[in-house]
Amino acid sequence: MSEELFIQGNEACAKGAIAAGCRFFAGYPITPSTEIAETLARELPKVGGSFVQMEDEIASMGAIIGASWGGTKSMTATSGPGLSLMQENIGYAFITETPLVIADVQRGSPSTAQPTMGAQGDMMQARWGSHGDYEPIALAPASVEEFFYFTIKAFNLAEQYRVPVFLMADETMGHMREKMVIDEDKIDIVPRKRPELTDDYLPFKHVEDGTTPMPAFGDGFKVHITGLTHDERGYPDTNNPETHSKLVTRLCNKILNNRNEISSVFTQFCDDADTVVISYGSPIRAVIEAVLKVRKEGRKVGYIKVDTPWPFPNEQVLELTEGAKNVIVVEMNLGQMYYEVDRLLKQQNNVHLLGKIGGMLPTPDEIISKIKEVEDK
Amino acid sequence: MRKEIRICGFGGQGIILAGIILGKAASLFDENEAVQTQSYGPEARGGASKCEVVIDNKLIEYPKVLSPDILVAMSNEALLKYIGDLKDNGTLIVDPGTTDINEVRDFIDEHNIDVYEAPATMTAINDIGLKIVANIVMVGAITKITKVISKEAAMKAIEASVPKGTEEKNIKAFEAGYALAE
Numbered sequence: 393m394s395e396e397l398f399i400q401g402n403e404a405c406a407k408g409a410i411a412a413g414c415r416f417f418a419g420y421p422i423t424p425s426t427e428i429a430e431t432l433a434r435e436l437p438k439v440g441g442s443f444v445q446m447e448d449e450i451a452s453m454g455a456i457i458g459a460s461w462g463g464t465k466s467m468t469a470t471s472g473p474g475l476s477l478m479q480e481n482i483g484y485a486f487i488t489e490t491p492l493v494i495a496d497v498q499r500g501s502p503s504t505a506q507p508t509m510g511a512q513g514d515m516m517q518a519r520w521g522s523h524g525d526y527e528p529i530a531l532a533p534a535s536v537e538e539f540f541y542f543t544i545k546a547f548n549l550a551e552q553y554r555v556p557v558f559l560m561a562d563e564t565m566g567h568m569r570e571k572m573v574i575d576e577d578k579i580d581i582v583p584r585k586r587p588e589l590t591d592d593y594l595p596f597k598h599v600e601d602g603t604t605p606m607p608a609f610g611d612g613f614k615v616h617i618t619g620l621t622h623d624e625r626g627y628p629d630t631n632n633p634e635t636h637s638k639l640v641t642r643l644c645n646k647i648l649n650n651r652n653e654i655s656s657v658f659t660q661f662c663d664d665a666d667t668v669v670i671s672y673g674s675p676i677r678a679v680i681e682a683v684l685k686v687r688k689e690g691r692k693v694g695y696i697k698v699d700t701p702w703p704f705p706n707e708q709v710l711e712l713t714e715g716a717k718n719v720i721v722v723e724m725n726l727g728q729m730y731y732e733v734d735r736l737l738k739q740q741n742n743v744h745l746l747g748k749i750g751g752m753l754p755t756p757d758e759i760i761s762k763i764k765e766v767e768d769k
Numbered sequence: 770m771r772k773e774i775r776i777c778g779f780g781g782q783g784i785i786l787a788g789i790i791l792g793k794a795a796s797l798f799d800e801n802e803a804v805q806t807q808s809y810g811p812e813a814r815g816g817a818s819k820c821e822v823v824i825d826n827k828l829i830e831y832p833k834v835l836s837p838d839i840l841v842a843m844s845n846e847a848l849l850k851y852i853g854d855l856k857d858n859g860t861l862i863v864d865p866g867t868t869d870i871n872e873v874r875d876f877i878d879e880h881n882i883d884v885y886e887a888p889a890t891m892t893a894i895n896d897i898g899l900k901i902v903a904n905i906v907m908v909g910a911i912t913k914i915t916k917v918i919s920k921e922a923a924m925k926a927i928e929a930s931v932p933k934g935t936e937e938k939n940i941k942a943f944e945a946g947y948a949l950a951e
Contacts, residue, residue: 398793398803508809568832569789569805571796674832681831753833 394575401539402469402566405495405559406431408543409467411579414493415441416466418455420448420474423507424563425497428469449474453481453494460490461617463608465547465584467493472501472514475521482556483522484619486643489596489606491550491584493543495559497566498724500751509751510563512673512724518558519702525640527647529654530558530702532672533565537572541579542699548582549654553646554603560701562724564674564753589613594624598638602646647703655705658697661687662712665694667763668741670709670733671722672698675754679722682759693763704732713741718766722746722754742766771825772917773834776907777851778843778867780809780818783904787841788820790908790926791918795824797929798922804832817847824917839915841907842868843889852876859883860915864907866890885914887949893942902942905931909946920947 399407406428409417417432433443441464446452449470456466470478475496485492500506501513514521518530529549533539539561546557585605587593595615597604607613616626621636629635647654661683662668671679676697683695696712698705713719719741721730730745737743746762748754774791778784785807792805807820821834839860842848845868852873855861857880863870865886870877877884887910893903905927912923924940931939 396797398789398797398805564806564832567807569792570803570829570832677830677832684830753831755833755835756831757835 394573396571396573398569398571399536400427400567400569401533401536401561402427402497403431404536404540404572405469405543405561406435407574408540409493409547410435410439410441411540411574412465412544412547413581413583414465414467414547415439416456416459416464417441417468418444418446418452418459418466419468419470420446420452422471422474424499424510424566425469425471425495427566428495428497449477450481453478453485456492457481457485457488457490460492461609463584463611465491465551467495469495469497471497471499472517473504475514475517479517479521483524483526485556486522486526487619488617489554489603489643490556491554491606492556493546493550493559494556495543495561498560498562500749506751508563510674510724510753511749511751512560512562512675512728513749515560515701515723515725515728518560525644527644528558528702529553529555529647529700530560531699532560532701534673534676534697535572536568536570539565540572540574544579544581548580551582551584552603553650554606555647558702560673562674563751586611587613596622596626596639597624598642602642602649651703652707655700655703655708657699657705657708657712659695659712661692661694662696662716663694664692665716666692667694667718667720667767668713668716669693669695669720669722669759669763670698671695672701672729675722675724678754678756679759681756682763685756686760686763691763691767698729701729704736706736709733709736710740713737716741718742718744720744720746720762720766722759724748724754771823771829772839773837774822774824774839774841774911774915774917775819775834775837775851775854776822776841776843777817777819777847780816782818782843783901784818784843785809785820786930787904787908788822790905790923790930791822791824791911793930794918794922794926795822798925799919801826802829804829806832817850819847819851839911839917841911843903843907845869845872848873855880855882857881861885862887862907862910862914864889864903885910885950887946889946892945892949896945897938897942899938899942902939905939905942906946906949909943909948910950913947913950
């Protein structure tokens, strides 16, 4: 069965959450993400779920961590200022290995800057916003339909790896309406892995693939959850260097060892490309338009659409840019993912930045000018 | 056939709903593609409101309007602000009740703009008895003048977009707007 809709990105995100099995939302409304909360406030009760408007974003993160440990797939939605407030509890979710989804519909920043204007200024905050070593997963949708399916994917990855997953959208993505098709056959749900109730069950066991099945409160397990360094039972063990090192290394490796399974790109024309343009989220749509135009003029230009900024698709990007002289990163900030690309590629390509702030999407002409500038200099 | 349409006016006039209806009509009922985007100030009512729709018969990559083929202005402030972006030989539709076309006469002549005056607000008040349906009257005028969407698709999109129970009044408003341009 399939359904055709003409809806906003934010509404598609909410629909994706419900399709993924999300039954709890806690949040504090903030432009340009509010329609996610608005839609879920209306729709969650209809499917037996709960919606809570909290007093702030700190409490919102706390509430969804609790709900997730209650056995319910949970999410919140916010924008930059809210994401800043959530950081302490995001770190808590990483060390307690709590699956949840955080949708960040980015706006002009820093601080409260531009509520109704688009930006991609939170990309490094998603990566490094909370203190300490951890490896996040972040997805960047570039169409309304993708916002729906990426939300489902975010819940799936959260459950599979027991981690918070970020959906890094932007104002254009959140507010844009276009046709999307919900195809039931394309929806694949990863249910939460539940442990068997045995005497030797350990909720933070260092299993080989890094992710232990997680019980819910009330299942009958003896579980202790803490932000302190803990042993496999979950009990604090803060002065033992080995316990800490083992725990945090496993938390990072369960993502890093699966980088290739988690990360994904979409690409065109990179085989013969002299120049490869890399982008993610809404700006990639300007990039595609620009690349199609310059190819008609005979320029060998390809593009990579990064669907998972974190973990960054190292191998795919290295391979696809191998023969290119120039790489241009297009993003709506003054350089964030650019540094990740530069770090990865500076041995084999010249890496350039087209960073645009102010709230407007880069235009195809701006990208074409940049391509000509780097190719013709 | 990429067509770029910008509708602008005050917050509260239903500018964004008018754009949603165009997008829905084109993409769900006319077998075209459409993307609708919007920009607005922090005010709920009275601030500037701008809604953009791109309609094409193939997949739309770039979602924003770069240089509109069609500009619809429902406030004078918006008319003055956006007239300069309109393409040469483009189409300008204004509500004479809320705009003064004489202020942009030079631009119209220089760029060979097709101008249509559709008194949407007065028609909404006089024919329907409801000022708030001026946006739907304007959708009627846009449909007739520009043909970017079909009449059938427009009516289906209106029925699918307006609050339940108000369909009849809105369809009447649409018909009144469509007749204005005849």
